[in-house]
Each structure stands twice: as C-alpha cells, then as structure tokens.
Amino acid sequence: MVNNWSDNPEYEHFKYVTAIQSWIKTQPHLPQNIHPILLQRFIHSVYGNVEKAKKLIENSFSMRNNYAHIFLKRDPLSIESKQVFEVADMLPLPYATKENYKIMLYRLANTEAEKFNFTEAIKMFFMVADVRLICMDANEPNSGWNGEVPVFDMNGFSLRHVTCVVLSVLRVYMKYTQECHPVRLRSIHVINCSPYLDRIMAIVRPFMRKEVSKLLHFHKPDSDTLYKFIPKDLLPAEYGGKSGEVKEIKSKFVKLFDSYRDYLLDESRWKLNSINKNNRGSVNVEQEVSGNFRTLCID
CATH class of the missing domain: 3.40.525.10 (CRAL-TRIO lipid binding domain)
Known part of the structure; x- marks a missing residue:
C-alpha cells in the first residue's frame, strides 16, 4: 500500500480534504469517519471544486442509504x-x-x-x-x-x-x-x-x-x-x-x-445517522440531484 499518497503531485487537491472533514463535522447526518482517500476522490473527480464535492458527497451517501439492499450489509466473504x-x-x-x-x-x-x-x-x-x-x-x-x-x-x-x-x-x-x-x-x-x-x-x-x-x-x-x-x-x-x-x-x-472486508462491513463509514425527522440525510436523492450535477464526473 502507498502510505505517502498525499505527496503524489497528482493529488494536488489533498489540501482540501481537511476542509471537507471540518465541513462533515457540521453535518451530523453524514458518516463521520469517511476514509480520507475517498474524500480525496470526491474532490479530485470535480477538479478541486470543494462546493461541488460537498454536494456530490451528500448525494452519494443519500443514494447509498436509499438503496441499502445494494450499498449496505456487504461482506466480501459471504x-x-x-x-x-x-x-x-x-x-x-x-x-x-x-x-x-x-x-x-x-x-x-x-x-x-x-x-x-x-x-x-x-x-x-x-x-x-x-x-x-x-x-x-x-x-x-x-x-x-x-x-x-x-x-x-x-x-x-x-x-x-x-x-x-x-x-x-x-x-x-x-x-x-x-x-x-x-x-x-x-x-x-x-x-x-x-x-x-x-x-x-x-x-x-x-x-x-x-x-x-x-x-x-x-x-x-x-x-x-x-x-x-x-x-x-x-x-x-x-x-x-x-x-x-x-x-x-x-x-x-x-x-x-x-483484505478490505472490515472496511466494507463497517457501516459507520457508509450509513447516514438518523438525527430527527428533518434530518437532511433522509432526503430523497431522486429530488436532491440537480441538473448541474448530472455532468460531474463525465469528461
């Protein structure tokens, strides 16, 4: 495994990961231990646009939870x-x-x-x-x-x-x-x-x-x-x-x-937190995804 991935020049957007992590702390409905490299992927996919990365993260985890039979309770060894x-x-x-x-x-x-x-x-x-x-x-x-x-x-x-x-x-x-x-x-x-x-x-x-x-x-x-x-x-x-x-x-x-079984099984990395009935994590991603984000990762 590569340990000093943040030193790779291709990952110039690493500096924004800390900002995204700070933002996640203000969004208690989101998983609080999303892997930092995964956060970097979100940022990298939208060419370092932090605001787009935030909305992409919101949409991704909302959709994962709306379709839990596909995205949750996953065991590579099952x-x-x-x-x-x-x-x-x-x-x-x-x-x-x-x-x-x-x-x-x-x-x-x-x-x-x-x-x-x-x-x-x-x-x-x-x-x-x-x-x-x-x-x-x-x-x-x-x-x-x-x-x-x-x-x-x-x-x-x-x-x-x-x-x-x-x-x-x-x-x-x-x-x-x-x-x-x-x-x-x-x-x-x-x-x-x-x-x-x-x-x-x-x-x-x-x-x-x-x-x-x-x-x-x-x-x-x-x-x-x-x-x-x-x-x-x-x-x-x-x-x-x-x-x-x-x-x-x-x-x-x-x-x-x-070897990544524990990572996939750890639902605290994937599951939205239910805070109250107005929790943003309960929003339906079918309505949440705007037209602007239909071209995020397509070149």
Whole structure:
C-alpha cells in the first residue's frame, strides 16, 4: 500500500480534504469517519471544486442509504459474494495508460445464465469500486487515478442473461455511476458484441445520459479496433496483451479485495445517522440531484 499518497503531485487537491472533514463535522447526518482517500476522490473527480464535492458527497451517501439492499450489509466473504466472483470477472488491470487512465475489465467467468444473479453482481460491482477508490495500488504499480476506462466483454452473454436483469437495480446502477460515482469516466468499450446487443441496449439506453452514450464504443468479435483506444500490451494475455492471464490477475485482486472486508462491513463509514425527522440525510436523492450535477464526473 502507498502510505505517502498525499505527496503524489497528482493529488494536488489533498489540501482540501481537511476542509471537507471540518465541513462533515457540521453535518451530523453524514458518516463521520469517511476514509480520507475517498474524500480525496470526491474532490479530485470535480477538479478541486470543494462546493461541488460537498454536494456530490451528500448525494452519494443519500443514494447509498436509499438503496441499502445494494450499498449496505456487504461482506466480501459471504457465500453470495463468492458466487458472484465464480460467475463474473470484475478486475482492475495491472497497468494504466500513458494518461494514467485505469482500465477495468468486466466479463462472464461462467456463462450459465441460471447462475447469474444480477442484483448480487451489481452489489459486488460497488464493493469492488469502493475498495479501488481507497486502495492506492489496487494491484497496480502506479498510484494515480486520472480517469477510468471500463471494458465490457459480451462473450457468452445470451438472451437468457438479459432475462436476469432487474430493471429497478439497473436503474440504481445507472443513476449512481452517472451522478454520484467519484471517478472521471473517459470512455466505455463493449467488445465481442453479440447479436443480442440491440436488445441489451434497448434496456440500458433509457437510463443513459447523452453525455455517457457519447463515450460508448462497440467492437465486433475478432476485431482490433479496441487497440486504437487501449494499448494492446496493457490487456490480459487472453486479449493479446502482456499484463498476465486473467486468472492470475483475478487471484491477486481477490486476495487484496478480501483484505478490505472490515472496511466494507463497517457501516459507520457508509450509513447516514438518523438525527430527527428533518434530518437532511433522509432526503430523497431522486429530488436532491440537480441538473448541474448530472455532468460531474463525465469528461
């Protein structure tokens, strides 16, 4: 783990963390021990704008508590969590691009649709994200994080998987990642596009903002178009790269991920405090998020 992360020049906004921590003390409905690196992520995602960071934090924790079945009571070592990792790969790749964009790979590890639990997969997605947001070197040798590039591999995804999608959970996923997630999203890549892609996108697009849809890139099976955006060498061996085999990358990351169990289980870091019926923590994030904050983390 990187201990002197505040000395990294890429984290010039660290100086604002103390100001945010002082502000949190005046907001007793918020968790009072939010990890300082997570606070730094919020600040960094909005380019050092402290007021925007405050509202992003408010919205993030409000939404987490409004959908506690996804964001709270999370155990990396639970049977459900282990089953998700048996079915799906959700992996930070070991190397970043020259712009210091981190690459995330999502794909099915087991293509049997009856083993695919969409709600648990989304819950795991946010668990993995929360670990990566505070883990400076999450299986990566360089410690900055100037943006994120997710890669979704559709190989093995069938119409039976589509029937597993829970629309209410998809809506939460899309809303949080587009409005409350403290990362700078740079581009989104869908590879090995299946014949069912149109049906899948018909489900997803109603929840997708125009700014995000512009970041989408689709790549046909056996094409090399992905390499125009991500250097081939940064990808796993299965994709022609040199970053190691997926199972090797996954094994290292899962071990790291499991070591953050106490952090994820500690609800004092995530749960709003109920003070009174007028507590701001009880406000519905559906009404709280303003139009200005619909473009916070999208470049």
